[in-house]
Amino acid sequence: MKIAVLTDSTAYLDQAYLEKYQIKTIALNVIFKDKTYKELSELNTDDFYKRMRNETQLPTTSQPAMGEYVQLLESLKEEGYTDVIAVHLSSGISGTFQSAVTANAMVEDIQVHPFDSEISCAVQGFYAIKAAQLVQQGMTVVDNILEQLESMKQTTNAYFIVDDLNNLKKGGRLNSAQAFVGTMLQVKPLLHFVDTKIVPYDKVRTKKRAMKRIEEQLAKEVDGYKNLSIVIIEGNDKENALLWKTQIEEKFPGAHVILSYFGPVIGTHLGEGALGLGFTTTELDLSK
Incomplete structure (x- = not known):
C-alpha cells in the first residue's frame, strides 16, 4: 500500500509544507466575466485583490473540473499510489468533496478516501498535514488515519x-x-x-x-x-x-x-x- 495525501488549493498551504509532507493539490477556479482562472497557478493572490478593487460584479467560483480530478488520480496511480486521502474544503460551501467521491468511481486500481474538513483555508490544511505526518510515520491503515482526522474536529x-x-x-x-x-x-x-x-x-x-x-x-x-x-x-x-x-x-x-x-x-x-x-x-x- 502506498498512500497519497491530497488537498485542494483553498487550504492555501505554504509550499514548504507541500514539499515536506509530499501533499498533492488540485485547484479550484475563479470565474470573471471574461475568463476562468485556476487560483494561485493562473491568478495569484496579489493580482486578484488588485483586480477586485475595480470590479463592480463579483466573480464566481467553482470546484475543479471532473476531468482534471480523474487525470490527477491517473497520474498518482502511475506513481504507484494505491490509496488517496483527499482532504477538501467544507461540502457545505463547495462541490469539491463530492467531486472526490465521483472521481473515485471513475478510476480503477486506486482508492480515494474523501474527507470533508467541514471548514476551509489553513485549518483545512491542518488536516492534510496531520494525515501526511501519520503516513510518514508509517501508518498504513487508512481507516485509522481518517479516524484521527475525525477526532481532530472536536x-x-x-x-x-x-x-x-x-x-x-x-x-x-x-x-x-x-x-x-x-x-x-x-x-x-x-x-x-x-x-x-x-x-x-x-x-x-x-x-x-x-x-x-x-x-x-x-x-x-x-x-x-x-x-x-x-x-x-x-x-x-x-x-x-x-x-x-x-x-x-x-x-x-x-x-x-x-x-x-x-x-x-x-x-x-x-x-x-x-x-x-x-x-x-x-x-x-x-x-x-
Whole structure:
C-alpha cells in the first residue's frame, strides 16, 4: 500500500509544507466575466485583490473540473499510489468533496478516501498535514488515519472577520443601505462554520474589538489543552495579521502560531481586509 495525501488549493498551504509532507493539490477556479482562472497557478493572490478593487460584479467560483480530478488520480496511480486521502474544503460551501467521491468511481486500481474538513483555508490544511505526518510515520491503515482526522474536529475551529462589506453587497447578501450603514458604524461581522456552512457568529464594532472577541473565544475553547497550533489568516492585510500574531504569541506562549492568507476563491466571498484565526489542539509539527 502506498498512500497519497491530497488537498485542494483553498487550504492555501505554504509550499514548504507541500514539499515536506509530499501533499498533492488540485485547484479550484475563479470565474470573471471574461475568463476562468485556476487560483494561485493562473491568478495569484496579489493580482486578484488588485483586480477586485475595480470590479463592480463579483466573480464566481467553482470546484475543479471532473476531468482534471480523474487525470490527477491517473497520474498518482502511475506513481504507484494505491490509496488517496483527499482532504477538501467544507461540502457545505463547495462541490469539491463530492467531486472526490465521483472521481473515485471513475478510476480503477486506486482508492480515494474523501474527507470533508467541514471548514476551509489553513485549518483545512491542518488536516492534510496531520494525515501526511501519520503516513510518514508509517501508518498504513487508512481507516485509522481518517479516524484521527475525525477526532481532530472536536477541538479544531476557526473564526473570520469581514472587514469590507462591499463583497457581501455585491454577492447579494446585503443590500446597499445595509452595507452603507454597516460601513458607517464600522460593523465587522464575525463568521464561523456550523454543520459545514458558514454562518454569522457575532457582529462587533471595529476590527480591533472583533479580534479581541475572537481571542476571548479562543481562550475558552482551548482551556486545559497542552498542544495548541494557531494560524492567523489575512486577506491582503499583512500589517494587522503580523500584529495579531504577536499579540496571540504573547497571550498563548506555548502555542505554535503561523501566518496564512485568503486566496482568490475564499477572498471572493470574504473580501479584502478580512482576517481569520484558526486553531487545533491536535499535536502537529508545523516546522518547515
